[in-house]
Amino acid sequence: MKVLESGRIGGLTTPNRVVMAPLGRARAQEPTREQLPRAVTYYTQRATAGLIVSEATHVSTSSVSRPGGAAIHSRGQVAAWQPIIESVHEAGGRIFQQLFHLGRKAHQSRLPGQALPFAPSAIAAIGTVPTPAGPQPFPVPRALALDEIPGLVADFRHAAVNSKAAGFDGVEVHAANGYLIDQFLRNRSNQRSDAYGGSIENRSRFLLEVVDALIDVFGADKVGVRVSPHARGDGIDDPDPASLYAYVATQLQARGVAYLHLIEPDAVPVAERLAPALRRLFTGPLILCGGFTRESANRALEEGRADFIAFGALFIANPDLVERFRVGAGYNEPDPATFYVGDDAGYIDYPALVAQAA
Numbered sequence: 001m002k003v004l005e006s007g008r009i010g011g012l013t014t015p016n017r018v019v020m021a022p023l024g025r026a027r028a029q030e031p032t033r034e035q036l037p038r039a040v041t042y043y044t045q046r047a048t049a050g051l052i053v054s055e056a057t058h059v060s061t062s063s064v065s066r067p068g069g070a071a072i073h074s075r076g077q078v079a080a081w082q083p084i085i086e087s088v089h090e091a092g093g094r095i096f097q098q099l100f101h102l103g104r105k106a107h108q109s110r111l112p113g114q115a116l117p118f119a120p121s122a123i124a125a126i127g128t129v130p131t132p133a134g135p136q137p138f139p140v141p142r143a144l145a146l147d148e149i150p151g152l153v154a155d156f157r158h159a160a161v162n163s164k165a166a167g168f169d170g171v172e173v174h175a176a177n178g179y180l181i182d183q184f185l186r187n188r189s190n191q192r193s194d195a196y197g198g199s200i201e202n203r204s205r206f207l208l209e210v211v212d213a214l215i216d217v218f219g220a221d222k223v224g225v226r227v228s229p230h231a232r233g234d235g236i237d238d239p240d241p242a243s244l245y246a247y248v249a250t251q252l253q254a255r256g257v258a259y260l261h262l263i264e265p266d267a268v269p270v271a272e273r274l275a276p277a278l279r280r281l282f283t284g285p286l287i288l289c290g291g292f293t294r295e296s297a298n299r300a301l302e303e304g305r306a307d308f309i310a311f312g313a314l315f316i317a318n319p320d321l322v323e324r325f326r327v328g329a330g331y332n333e334p335d336p337a338t339f340y341v342g343d344d345a346g347y348i349d350y351p352a353l354v355a356q357a358a
């Protein structure tokens with residue numbers, strides 16, 4: 001099996017096994033966090049992907065950091081997403097929405113009432129967050145009270161109801177990259193002594209409650225989950241990721257979710273890879289992501305290591321990535337300076353092959 005062969009995921013038939021990875025581009029309008037028409041162009045340009053996973057989308061007003069982050073908690077935001085999805089569908093594409101909450105990676109300077117961000121425990125992330133006064137160290141968050149947690153699960157549910165109303169084909173739970181759900185999963189950021197901390201079962205509880213709420217809204221075959229066991233950048237860590245993610249995979253298998261999306265860079269040494277073990281526990285589609293090219297993606301698929309491969313940076317710079325794979329063309333280089341800032345430049349002006357040829 002190769003990247004250009006058709007597949008099945010989320011109850012959908014895909015013309016290829018190329019997934020557009022979720023990519024936050026910080027181009028939504030402020031202060032409403034509604035998408036602008038240029039996002040219609042951006043996503044439609046990439047509609048030849050087998051599956052698009054949207055940029056991480058905030059589920060609540062308590063999740064704000066850099067300006068321009070897209071959200072899906074208000075009616076206006078739903079209305080602004082609708083033309084994006086319609087246009088992707090008209091172009092023959094499929095699109096899931098990635099839902100997330102920043103937790104301790106938010107910043108009080110941008111939160112309503114300058115409220116302190118919250119997290120499972122009062123432990124700051126390592127690193128800096130962009131604020132109006134320039135980059136600042138991540139704040140020490142306040143620890144969530146036990147009785148606040150159902151409200152957060154409800155925020156995810158409400159967001160998924162909105163995703164459905166906007167027309168998305170499904171949702172992806174962002175349990176990766178050190179955001180709120182990941183902060184619950186890993187024991188360095190989760191030092192709770194109640195039902196949401198301590199054992200692997202307890203640390204996974206918040207994720208699984210969110211997954212169950214979204215299944216309620218969309219059905220299990222329309223809910224995917226993204227995890228990043230190797231990400232440790234901002235002080236997120238766990239002494240035994242193999243056991244933690246094995247438990248998560250077993251629970252997702254029991255629920256029959258749409259897919260498991262595993263960030264496991266192709267550069268991770270074979271002995272440290274979790275994909276083989278997780279694949280035995282979770283038998284639904286596995287998406288692998290992290291530094292793949294057409295060649296390494298084909299290798300991973302042919303060796304049966306994954307069912308789909310997601311591409312991030314390559315999709316930023318190459319709207320017609322699938323066509324480039326088909327003809328064996330080279331790639332436009334992504335420009336990191338415009339990843340999270342700017343308007344159309346570095347967003348919808350990367351040339352497709354036909355434009356280059358003309």
Ligand SMILES: Cc1cc2nc3c(=O)[nH]c(=O)nc-3n(C[C@H](O)[C@H](O)[C@H](O)COP(=O)(O)O)c2cc1C
Binds near residue numbers: 314339
């Ligand atoms: C500009 C940028 C924005 C990103 N935004 C998100 C995001 O919103 N959600 C997420 O799960 N990962 C996000 N990522 C990570 C990518 O989805 C992907 O895991 C990463 O780029 C590695 O894949 P690649 O080597 O193919 O680029 C982002 C990466 C980049 C470069």
